[in-house]
Amino acid sequence: MHAEIVVLPGDGIGPEVTTAAVSVLHAVAARHGHRFTFTGHDIGGIAIDRHGTPLPDETLDACRRADAVLLGAVGGPKWSDPNAAVRPEQGLLALRRGLGLYANLRPVQPHPATLGAAPIKPHLLAGVDLLVVRELTGGIYFGDKTRTADAASDLCRYTVAEIERVVRRACTLARERRRHVTSVDKANVLETSRLWRDVASRVAREEFPDVTLEHQLVDSMAMHLLSKPRAYDVIVTENMFGDILTDEASMLAGSMGLLPSASLGDGAPGGDTGRTTTVGLYEPIHGSAPDIAGRGIANPIGAILSGALLLRHSLGLEDEAACIERAVAAALDAGAFTADLAGEQAARDTRAVADAVIAQLEDACHVADLRD
Numbered sequence: 266m267h268a269e270i271v272v273l274p275g276d277g278i279g280p281e282v283t284t285a286a287v288s289v290l291h292a293v294a295a296r297h298g299h300r301f302t303f304t305g306h307d308i309g310g311i312a313i314d315r316h317g318t319p320l321p322d323e324t325l326d327a328c329r330r331a332d333a334v335l336l337g338a339v340g341g342p343k344w345s346d347p348n349a350a351v352r353p354e355q356g357l358l359a360l361r362r363g364l365g366l367y368a369n370l371r372p373v374q375p376h377p378a379t380l381g382a383a384p385i386k387p388h389l390l391a392g393v394d395l396l397v398v399r400e401l402t403g404g405i406y407f408g409d410k411t412r413t414a415d416a417a418s419d420l421c422r423y424t425v426a427e428i429e430r431v432v433r434r435a436c437t438l439a440r441e442r443r444r445h446v447t448s449v450d451k452a453n454v455l456e457t458s459r460l461w462r463d464v465a466s467r468v469a470r471e472e473f474p475d476v477t478l479e480h481q482l483v484d485s486m487a488m489h490l491l492s493k494p495r496a497y498d499v500i501v502t503e504n505m506f507g508d509i510l511t512d513e514a515s516m517l518a519g520s521m522g523l524l525p526s527a528s529l530g531d532g533a534p535g536g537d538t539g540r541t542t543t544v545g546l547y548e549p550i551h552g553s554a555p556d557i558a559g560r561g562i563a564n565p566i567g568a569i570l571s572g573a574l575l576l577r578h579s580l581g582l583e584d585e586a587a588c589i590e591r592a593v594a595a596a597l598d599a600g601a602f603t604a605d606l607a608g609e610q611a612a613r614d615t616r617a618v619a620d621a622v623i624a625q626l627e628d629a630c631h632v633a634d635l636r637d
Contacts, residue, residue, distance in 0.1 A: 267300045268580050271331040273324065276310040276353060277553025278563035279337020285565030285619035286335060286572040289592075292623045293576070293585050296630050304331075308360065309339025309353035309553075319356025325363050328544055333579035334364075335572065336548035341555040361401050364544050365530040367427070368434040369399040370574070371511045371550060372525070373494075375518045378597045382519030382606045385491055393517055395497045396442065398435040399507025401528060403427040404457070406504050423457045423503065428464040434529070435501035436473040442498055445477045449486045449502035449510065461503060483510070490514060511550060520605045521551040522564025525571035527578050545579040547571040561614045564603040566593055569622055584630075589622070591629035596621040 272287060274280035287303055294301045306324040313319050319339070328334045339353040360366075374394045380387040400423075408420030432448070439446045448465040450458035462480055469478035481489070483506045489496065490510060494517055502510065515521040528546040549567025557563055570593060577586035601621035604612040613621070 266580065266582070267302070268332040269330070270301055270303050270575070271324075271327050271334045272303050272305045273308040273328075273334060273336045274305060274311075275308050275337040275339045275553065276341050277338055277555045277558040278551075279309075279339070279553055281337075281558070281561065281563045281615050282549060282565045282568035283335055283337040285615055286568040288619050289569050289589060289622055289626075290572045290576075292626055293588060293630075296588070296626060297582075297585055299582075299585075303335075308336070308356045310341050310344040312356060313344060313351055313353065317351075319351055319353050320359045320363070325360065328360065328364060328546075331544055333575045334360075334544055334546045335568075335575060336546060337568065338548070338551065338553035340553045341558075358406065360546065361528055362407075364528075364546060366528040366546055367400060367402045368431050368529050369397075369401050369507065369511075370438070370527045370529065370578075371397045371399065371514070372574075373397070373514045373517050376523070376594060376597050378600070379519035379523065379602075379606055382608065384516055385494075389492070389494065390517055391495075393494045394442075395494065395514070396438060396499045397507060397511050397514060398431060398438065398499060398501040399511060400427065400431040400501075400503050402504075404504035421455070421457050421505075423460060425460070425464055428461050429468055430531075432465045432468045432501055433472065435499050436469055436476045436478075439476050439499040440473070444475060445479075445498040447479050447481050447486070447497055447500045449481050449483050449500060449506055451483050451506075452480070453482060457503070465501070486510065487513060491516070515550060520564060521567070522549070522603065522605050523566045523570075524550045525567050525569075525574050526550050527571070527574040529578060545575060547575040547579075561616065562604050562612070563615050564605050565615050565619050566597075566622075569593060569619065588626060588630040592622045592625035595625040595629060599625075 274283045306327050339357050344353050375390045380390050403423045405419050405421040408422045411418045435446050450461045452458040452462045515524050573586040573589035576582040601618045
């Protein structure tokens with residue numbers, strides 16, 4: 266297979282972790298006889314500095330032509346003035362909308378070797394395997410905004426169609442897992458949440474009778490996510506609630522640096538076997554971490570695992586994706602930790618962790634070969 270992949274390194278540690286992820290993808294491609302072409306473009310703060318906008322037209326055009334997009338991170342104190350006309354985060358929001366990406370997938374599956382780094386008691390984390398599906402294009406982030414000298418407002422708005430499509434995505438994914446979906450809202454207070462609950466119930470009842478749907482208020486969900494995380498399979502929720510809950514869920518894994526994400530629209534896996542109608546965007550869930558940028562100590566695992574999601578969801582390369590995931594697990598088993606996980610043991614730098622994953626690929630891919 267030949268695939269065109271756009272890389273958006275962005276700001277802070279973004280260039281470091283995307284470089285690591287690309288090196289792993291190159292190694293997987295060589296192992297399996299694929300050819301991945303990577304082209305870099307600007308987004309976020311660096312795009313503001315170079316082009317005067319956080320999402321240049323040429324970046325969006327390149328992403329639309331690509332088979333998939335790998336993103337690092339955007340933002341930093343240089344561009345943090347809340348009253349600035351343009352901010353790095355606007356580039357990411359515009360990219361999601363420009364590519365028609367409405368479902369953000371964030372899997373959380375703590376690795377046994379990293380449980381000690383989590384602030385949650387290890388016995389609560391064993392066996393946790395959940396997937397948060399966050400709606401990306403509606404809600405308060407995209408609603409009309411007003412600001413006067415003594416007041417401000419942000420409109421939270423959802424349509425039936427927006428809710429239907431993300432709930433369908435969550436239920437479809439649940440069919441491949443344990444067939445249980447938890448829909449999170451604030452239906453006791455918010456009208457948008459009442460609509461969300463009604464639509465989610467109808468979609469599950471009429472289209473997914475084999476999937477169990479439960480409803481949970483967001484405030485109690487924030488508590489249960491940490492106190493009984495094993496109880497959850499697929500969690501689907503609106504934009505702002507999903508933003509908050511997924512960052513909270515990262516604490517289950519021990520570090521935000523470990524977790525990947527995929528932002529998807531409609532369409533089937535493509536590459537040169539048949540392009541998707543929309544391109545998937547893949548990124549680690551962490552931010553730009555400007556305090557450690559350029560020091561070579563950033564954790565690349567989230568970006569590397571985002572590369573695995575890219576192979577699975579945009580290119581349809583399930584075996585290759587599983588190879589990366591097994592190689593990451595083996596590297597963590599062997600103690601390939603950056604400083605955020607190392608504790609009292611010696612920490613490895615970003616490049617060394619990527620190399621440790623690559624070193625495990627031969628055995629990890631051999632498992633898939635034997636299964637086939």
